[in-house]
Amino acid sequence: MNNLTITDTKNNTCYTRVNKTIARKHFYNGDKVILCPHKAIPFTPWQLYVDIRHAPEDEITSRYDVDFDKAVDSFNYYNTCHELGYYPAYYIEA
Secondary structure, three states: OOOOEEEEOOOOEEEEEEOHHHHHHHHHOOOOEEEEEOOOOOOOOOOOOEEEOOOOOOOOOOOOOOOHHHHHHHHHHHHOEOOOEOOEEEEEEO
């Protein structure tokens, strides 16, 4: 895995690439996790990333209320290919 730090110039936020275990831990702590195909770079004009977040217990309905593995599997099915890569890269806010 490459150690990358990506800056979102629109929001002036830095994101660091992490492995799946660390991304899962941050996801269940309520932090935002960015999924991007491993050959692509997030925060480009083509918007090749998806952010996922675990909903807190007190929120009844939320579009973020999803299981980590289910979200990653759905991302793999719809967004990975031979040109962009066959597995996701995970980014968290640095």
